[in-house]
Amino acid sequence: MTEPRTPDARRSAPGFATRQVHAGRTAAADGVNARATPIHLTAGFVFEDFGQARDRFQGAEDGFTYTRIGNPTNSALERRIADLEGGTDAILVGSGQAAVSVAVLALLQAGDHLVSAESIYEGSRGLFLENFGRLGIETSFVREANDPLAWELAIRPETRALFVESIPNPRNDLVDLALVAGVAHRHGIPLIVDNTFATPYLLRPLEHGADVVVHSASKFLAGHGAVLGGVIVSGDGFDWATPAFPHLVEPARSLGGASFTERFGGGAFAAYARDVVASRFGPTPSPLNAFLIQQGIETLSLRVDRQSATAARLAGWLEQQPEVEGVDYSGLASSPFHALAERYLPDGQGSVFSFTLRGGLPAAVAFFDAVELFTRMTHLGDVRSLVIHPASTTHAARTQEQRDAAGIGPGLIRLSVGVEDPDDLIADLERGLAAVRRAVRPAAAAVAAEPTAPTVLSASAVSAPAPSAPDLAEVG
Template sequence: MSEFSTAQVHAGEARDAAHGARVTPIYLTAGFEFDSFAQAEGRFGGGEAGYTYSRSGNPTTAALERRVAALEGGREAIAVGSGQAALTVALLGLVQAGDHILSAQNVYSGTRGLFENGLRRLGIQLEFVDDPADLAEWRRRIRPNTRVLFGESIANPGTDILDIAGVADVAHEHGIPFVVDNTLATPYLLRPGDFGADIVVHSASKYLGGHGSTLGGVVVDQGSYDWSTSPFAHLTGPDEWLEGASYVQVHGAAAYTAFSRSVVASLFGPVLSPMNAFLIQQGVETLSLRVQRQSDTALAVARWLETQPEITRVDYAGLESHPSHPLAQRYLPRGQGAVLGFRLAGGAAAAERFYDAVDLFSRMTHVGDVRSLILHPASTTHAHLPAEVREETGIGGGLLRLSIGLEDVDDLIADLARGIAAVVAADVTVPDVTVPDVTAPDVTVPDVTVPDAVGAGR
């Protein structure tokens, strides 16, 4: 199925032979009954196709897996209970104690937390590339035990665009798989596998589901990496469960997904409920329509924000002023996504006024919803990080992040104008030394002229 919009409503669907239900049914069952002793034995060890228990596979979940794999142009997918679970399964399917992961520094704060608090405790080494746009730095930081290169196609919240083809080349020069979190771009805007990513990860809680009702995550093996010649001994070496054969011998090109499904996802157990798989699949069916509209609105909002004197900088790769704009033109020609950040000259005090003044934007930590959302990262998602790490990753006190939904653009701009008006009314258009900022404003404060009134048209 070649065209995206056709694939998003048809790819991988499970037709219901028994009753003819047109929509993939919700198989809300813990387990599956066996016809006989022989069938039970065959499904567990004998290589017979069929389901056993929903922790290791379920028809509703499998339909979602096939659909997302098709949309990403991948060979196979594993759906799990959240984006964090997807990252965990994707990485623990590859690394073990003593291995090294090299990641872009500008990744989502939860991913950074997983690396630093979760994986590091398991003896996995982590290192961050300070300037993810610098391919020489990626190359320089690879160690003999580096087993994964990792980055986000559109970084959350800075919206820097990853040079996927460039980093993929560096990874492959060293025989290392390249894992990309494609949550903010979605396969509608960008398919990292087309540019050399080997494994693509999603928080399906965001745009794939789209309605903000459900958590989920997906890992897609693009089928580009040759597991048979890889340095991953758990895939190429003898395995007790496989009676001494290796995952590569038994599963061939599916070695990584077979291991990640049966050992990591199934035994660590971050299962996706079939109910949630159904809801995410409902969302996927309108993905292209939502993401196109949300990207178009985000660009209009970003352009408006850029004209506001109280704002020193707008982070949105669709803007010509963003350092990633040339990469956005190459990788994201249809649109640059619907997450953007902007910095108020008045720092944290101004951000607080703005945040409390908006009415239409929901104050919450989430992105990719049909509703527009606003977040103050420095005091919430990034509050636990040391100030120097926040500074390094561009999370100043004046930064607010928006996730643009499906509302009318004029209503959104009118709401943001309410935020600007509150900043102006409180006279926090420049840094206020009496109000402690979460971090010092990270940009030079321009000459600000305070307008008398702020309207949606400005």
């Protein structure tokens, strides 16, 4: 017998769609009861008198002082995202890169070691290798991210965190979060999950054992592609009172000699990330951007539902096309990650995925230049559908060998599916495939005759876009 649906009024907690428009709201502080969160565009906040200035600086009185330290518009968004992720605290920063940076710098110091899944956003990979490398924080990468032994072998006595993406960029090679969290916790270290592609609507990593979640809020959370933002969310399950994190357990200058774990308990990581890392390095977002991200979040579930459904339809359609060699979408039964998708993404498998064209680079160039509705752009999670060729742009900083090992071949195209009419998107994909047929006709004919025959084409048949400079390659 199926359970009758509980009427909303009697549910113990409001549902996601309700919380995405209401969570985190506090009594109006602007004196006029504005319904939308007001944009507090101000550098600082007036102190009533000497005592208030002193008490706010010394933590004896709650209240705002200066926008780099905190701002009511930013705080409202932080409360909402923390609620949607099921976390206890959230820290808003200026971009997804800033979120990854702040999360890692709040945990690791020179001499420490990070272990990351190999299949991650190229900007994070560059940050770990070059920027943290220069600071004395070394990173090892695990290729077989669902093999516990691979993580065990990479972990050293000085390892202080594991890092994965819930839906990895760009190949949808899902990670078993509970498995990786289990390994991390056996070693007394936290798991950080970049949940940008999944959003808290489809997946909440804290429910699967993660300890810290990061997002590029520039993507689905905002959805409109108008601003950048990032967020770090912490749960309350990890015991930070361990010698592995001396900066959290030793007396802190900013706490008058108390330690972060004494003062904040399970909130020690978030308090340190906010008060010592984010506010000092200073990647503070404008309250205007916080407002715009909050506007986006209010329709998150509606957009993600539609975008996931359309992506599933497009992925299934592409899989049937003779010009397409393979589609990396975990919602497809053919995906090696389908079982993980059923477990972790039952409500939709997201809307950013890749497919590989037969015919390599010439086919990719022909497709990329022919589409009209898909925007050629390095971004994702937008209401508009977007297309990018990772090997020559986002992943250009990797060597050919590294790209081959990651399955990012010259014929691979990444799509971010928006909210347009699915039929129009399919018509645009068909336009792209028609251009592929024209560009690589002899090979396509061979493929049609013998679908399994390898297609060997010269990249010089079509002029390729110039590769981006490495430092520009790590966007999107």
